[in-house]
Amino acid sequence: MNRSLAMAAVFFMATSFSTSSQTVLTIERALEIAETNSPELRTSLYNLERSELLLLAQKASLKSQFSLSLNPISYTQTRSFDQRVSQWYTNKIFNTSGTFRIEQPIIWTNATLSLINTFGWQNNESTTAGGTTTNKAFSNTLRLQLSQPIFTYNSQKMELEELEYDYENMYISYALQRLNLERSITSQFYAVYTAQDNLQISRDELANAEQNYQIIKDKVDADLLAREELFQAELNLASARSTVNNRIVSLENAKDNLKKILGMPLEEEISTIAQIDSVKTVKIDVDKAVENALNTRLELRQREIQTDLLEFQLIRTKAQNEFSGNINLSLGVMGDNEEFGNIYKNPTNSPSVEVSFNVPIFDWGANKKRVKAQEKSIQLNQLEAEEEIKDIQIEIRQTCRSLDNLVAEIEIARQSVQNAQHTYELNAEKYRNGTITGMDMSQFQNQLSSQKMSYAQSLINYKIELLNLKILTLYNFETNTAITPINSEAIKTHTRK
Numbered sequence: 001m002n003r004s005l006a007m008a009a010v011f012f013m014a015t016s017f018s019t020s021s022q023t024v025l026t027i028e029r030a031l032e033i034a035e036t037n038s039p040e041l042r043t044s045l046y047n048l049e050r051s052e053l054l055l056l057a058q059k060a061s062l063k064s065q066f067s068l069s070l071n072p073i074s075y076t077q078t079r080s081f082d083q084r085v086s087q088w089y090t091n092k093i094f095n096t097s098g099t100f101r102i103e104q105p106i107i108w109t110n111a112t113l114s115l116i117n118t119f120g121w122q123n124n125e126s127t128t129a130g131g132t133t134t135n136k137a138f139s140n141t142l143r144l145q146l147s148q149p150i151f152t153y154n155s156q157k158m159e160l161e162e163l164e165y166d167y168e169n170m171y172i173s174y175a176l177q178r179l180n181l182e183r184s185i186t187s188q189f190y191a192v193y194t195a196q197d198n199l200q201i202s203r204d205e206l207a208n209a210e211q212n213y214q215i216i217k218d219k220v221d222a223d224l225l226a227r228e229e230l231f232q233a234e235l236n237l238a239s240a241r242s243t244v245n246n247r248i249v250s251l252e253n254a255k256d257n258l259k260k261i262l263g264m265p266l267e268e269e270i271s272t273i274a275q276i277d278s279v280k281t282v283k284i285d286v287d288k289a290v291e292n293a294l295n296t297r298l299e300l301r302q303r304e305i306q307t308d309l310l311e312f313q314l315i316r317t318k319a320q321n322e323f324s325g326n327i328n329l330s331l332g333v334m335g336d337n338e339e340f341g342n343i344y345k346n347p348t349n350s351p352s353v354e355v356s357f358n359v360p361i362f363d364w365g366a367n368k369k370r371v372k373a374q375e376k377s378i379q380l381n382q383l384e385a386e387e388e389i390k391d392i393q394i395e396i397r398q399t400c401r402s403l404d405n406l407v408a409e410i411e412i413a414r415q416s417v418q419n420a421q422h423t424y425e426l427n428a429e430k431y432r433n434g435t436i437t438g439m440d441m442s443q444f445q446n447q448l449s450s451q452k453m454s455y456a457q458s459l460i461n462y463k464i465e466l467l468n469l470k471i472l473t474l475y476n477f478e479t480n481t482a483i484t485p486i487n488s489e490a491i492k493t494h495t496r497k
Contacts, residue, residue, distance in 0.1 A: 062107055062156065414455055
């Protein structure tokens with residue numbers, strides 16, 4: 001308790017008089033820093049933004065598409081044989097043209113409706129044995145065209161649904177990354193806090209060792225104790241100093257790990273502050289925890305998405321060798337004239353109807369085997385989903401049992417610290433009076449330090465395990481409130497755009 005008060009005082013002084021050379025972190029502040037700086041979270045966010053852009057691009061592609069292709073200059077000269085009149089002729093063509101196209105995909109039927117206009121000018125010259133003929137004229141062709149696939153799946157709708165699933169999946173991955181990041185940061189944060197606490201315990205132990213050494217030295221100098229006791233006191237003092245040095249190294253290593261996961265510069269100095277003595281134990285209803293997890297766990301929704309995507313892949317596999325067809329309808333009008341204003345003086349209609357079919361006959365059973373292989377993938381995914389549900393149930397049940405054990409361990413550790421402290425104080429007086437040896441006193445000191453570290457660690461373990469249960473169930477049992485890591489309305493909004 002004294003150490004917690006001291007660390008709290010340090011925290012308030014640091015927040016009031018802190019300099020730019022050091023950052024004092026609470027667990028809440030660490031999570032805030034990670035929101036913007038964490039490499040893992042930024043990676044997940046980039047994937048989410050990429051998926052969102054692909055979805056928006058696909059939605060944009062379902063709107064009317066405008067394009068213009070230009071052929072400014074084209075010149076050809078060919079020598080050919082005309083079988084109709086059995087003579088050779090030379091043909092020279094110089095032309096320029098452009099095509100303006102509007103295409104409108106129709107997602108409900110997987111059709112494409114196109115409006116196409118081609119405008120051009122040409123100079124055509126043909127030379128035969130009988131003389132030379134030329135033609136210089138403007139031309140324009142306007143047509144409305146419909147292409148409708150039949151007896152096959154709707155590829156436009158499927159591609160859109162796949163991208164919607166991908167966006168939802170990335171959104172879920174981002175939410176899961178945030179939850180997992182909270183767990184990782186909490187673990188690393190308390191690793192730094194534990195290292196700080198252990199260092200302080202070691203320094204207290206060093207202070208006691210220095211005090212005891214001075215007492216023994218004075219008594220040895222006064223011939224009240226044997227010189228062997230001084231040797232043991234020197235050994236205890238050297239051991240305490242070595243422990244402090246080792247704890248300093250452990251603390252710096254823990255700080256580096258925390259700064260890395262937070263995305264902070266490794267050169268920045270940090271310290272942590274936390275109130276672990278005020279741990280509030282809660283009663284957990286295991287059945288409620290399992291039920292809430294099965295209703296809300298995002299991994300189960302990801303598994304559903306994976307099932308739907310596999311179904312889409314099965315449809316594509318079946319379509320590789322299926323009976324299908326296509327209907328092409330076109331209505332157009334074409335005109336040409338030497339004068340631009342008279343292009344449509346004598347127009348020509350150009351209707352077109354085309355129906356085509358793809359009729360598979362025999363492929364030695366290749367596609368049938370591909371379909372069966374894809375069906376096995378679906379069955380495997382279903383089996384994995386069933387096992388994942390069991391794993392979730394087991395993990396929650398084990399976490400609840402662990403929490404119950406940690407409550408008992410906290411109470412035992414608290415009593416052990418009190419006993420060790422009382423035992424140390426009694427024997428410290430005996431040591432000063434010379435009734436016990438330095439080796440005995442070293443054991444009592446180590447026992448007290450060990451019990452203090454065990455008590456602090458048991459409190460931290462309970463906090464981390466309670467956080468783990470919150471992440472596993474998406475329910476905060478401390479406040480009895482559900483957690484919503486993913487905004488379903490946000491997903492619906494983006495998929496409707």
